[in-house]
Amino acid sequence: MSEKIPVIDFAPFREGDTVARSALAAEIYRACHEIGFMYLKHPGIDSDLIARTMMHSRAFFNLPLTEKNKLAWSDEPSNRGYVGVGRERLDESKPGDLKEAYNIGFESGSTQLKNQPSLSCNRWLEGDDRFRDTMLDFFSACNETAKVICEALAIAINLPEAFFVNNHNQQDNTLRLLHYPPIKQTPESGQLRAGEHSDYGSFTLLFQDAVGGLEVRNTRGEWIEAPFIPETVLVNTGDLMERWTNHVFCSTKHRVRIPQDQRAKQSRYAIAFFCHPNHDTEISCLKTCHSKERPSLYPPITAGDYLLSRLKATY
Known part of the structure; x- marks a missing residue:
């Protein structure tokens, strides 16, 4: 398990009986306990929707910077909008990350006004x-x-x-579009496309292209x-x-390095869906953990x- 991230077919859990669901849960336990990462086949998200979302993401990042900056991220409590290249520093000891991003949160519908910056x-x-x-649509599917x-x-x-469904039912989640631009000049010492970090919430769904660079520390x-x-x-x-879970499930460090070949001159695109518990949920050691x-850690x-x-430490 420490050599390779497991690939798990999620269909038997989504579609199967109690026995099949328990068997799949055991596989997921091993992955989350031993490495903290897994690939899920048949996750239940339409492939055409994924492709369409990626297409719109590329189009967004191809906009002029002046247009993107009209939607600029402003503060940690809202955590929405456009984040420019180098603005975020996932590894606090290193220079800013060579990426740009756009954050989207749950939208309640007609009660919201477009382009009104608020929580x-x-x-x-x-x-x-x-x-x-x-x-x-993609936020909802995720x-x-x-x-x-x-x-x-x-x-x-x-x-x-x-249990976890009930503690995540307010959709305090973040959908993040990510673009890692081509490297056109020598990076600063220690600078990466995304510095070494762990994710902050419950779990993350990551959709990436074939350019590569993501690494996980075993x-x-x-x-x-x-x-x-x-x-x-x-x-x-x-x-x-x-x-x-008192370290029953682990939060594993990962990073996006700069490829040492021609891929460094290519854009890399990814989409992350960060699943967070409800804002007011108390995170305390679970009774089964x-x-x-x-003892509780x-x-x-x-x-x-x-x-x-x-977020305050990151920005």
């Missing part, structure tokens, strides 16, 4: 309803898949099936490749899931407070 409003391109509609993954994670650690401290595998989504557990021999903290602290 509950996304920042949309004016006059481009196709972009907006595609992103909201959220539905996340619900089923929540069920699998709960079964894996002997909790009621609805239990021996070695960096192993996490390449693009067609018709899969890459899933990794994050910091809050690690805290919740501690014992006298395995962390004090309780609300999911919102933890996320805010990590």
Whole structure:
């Protein structure tokens, strides 16, 4: 397991009976416990929707910087909008990351006004309803898949099936479009496309292109490749899931390095869906994850407070 990220067919969990679901949950347990990453085949998201979302993402990042900056990210509590190249620093000890991003959150519908910057409003391109509609459709599809993954994670650690679903039902999630531009000049010392980091929430769904560069640190401290595998989504557990489960599930460090070949001159695109618990959920050690021999490692903290602290450190 430390040499290779497992590929798991998720269809038997989504479509199977209790026995099939329990068997799949056991596979997911091993992946989340031993490495914190897994590829899921048949995740339940339409491939045409994934392709359409990627197409709109490329078109967005090809816009002039002046247009993208009209939607600029402004603060940690909202965490929405456009983030320019070098603005984010995932490894606090290194220079800013060689990437740009665009963050989208849950949108409640007609109660929101387009382009109104607030805690509950996304920042949309004016006059481009196709972009907006595609992103909201993709957000919804990822959220539905996340619900089923929540069920699998709960079964894996002997909790009621609805436990994680109920603690993620406010959709405090973030959809992030990512673009890593071609490298046109020598990076600063230690600078990467995305610095070494772990994700902050419960788990992440990652959709990437074939350019490559994503690496995961295994239990021996070695960096192993996490390449693009067609018709899969890459899933990794994050910091809050690690805290919740008392390190039964791990939050593994990863990074996006700069390729040492012609791919460095190519754009790399990815889409991440960060699944977070409800803002006011208390993250404290789960009853099935501690014992006298395995005491709780962390004090309780609300999911919102933890996320805010990590975003402040990142920006």
